[in-house]
Amino acid sequence: MNTAFANLYQGDFSLTESERRLSAAAEQYIAETEAYDRTVCTGPILKGSIMPTNSHERGLANRNAMRAMDRLCTQHPEFTRQQILREVSRADIRGPSL
Template sequence: MNTAFASLYQSDFTPTESERRLSAAAERYIAETEAYDRTVCTGPIKHGAIMPANAHEHSLANRNAMRAMDRLCTQHPEFTRKQILREVSKAESRGLSL
């Protein structure tokens, strides 16, 4: 392969320490919220995540998710809520939910 092409368009991606911390925080959020959801929800499992069967279960899951996000934002003030939410979304799309 042409070395000029390779040097311009191919490289090894190495995440920074900050990116690794953000990713780990997002993965922890997903794991914690899913673990809680599995204790209160009785609905079907879709795409690897349990679903609430009724409004009460939905309310419990949402309240826990908001508290978990607040706790995560407090523990990681170096990241904005928007950055954390974006990373959670990326992690979920990669299939990191339990």
């Protein structure tokens, strides 16, 4: 294969340092919120996450999630809240990293 073709059509798909930090922040958020949820929720575990059984548990989990997101945004001012939320969504879909 010639180098001109390779330069045009084959890319380097490794993450940048910024993307690695964003991904690590999202993984941290998921781990922290799930750990808290497991202390307050009594529902079933679906797709690896515990579910709240009533509105009180849901409220506790949601308040903690909002505080955790605020803390994460403060710790990582180089990313917007929207970027962090998007990466959390992606990380949640991917599942736990090994």
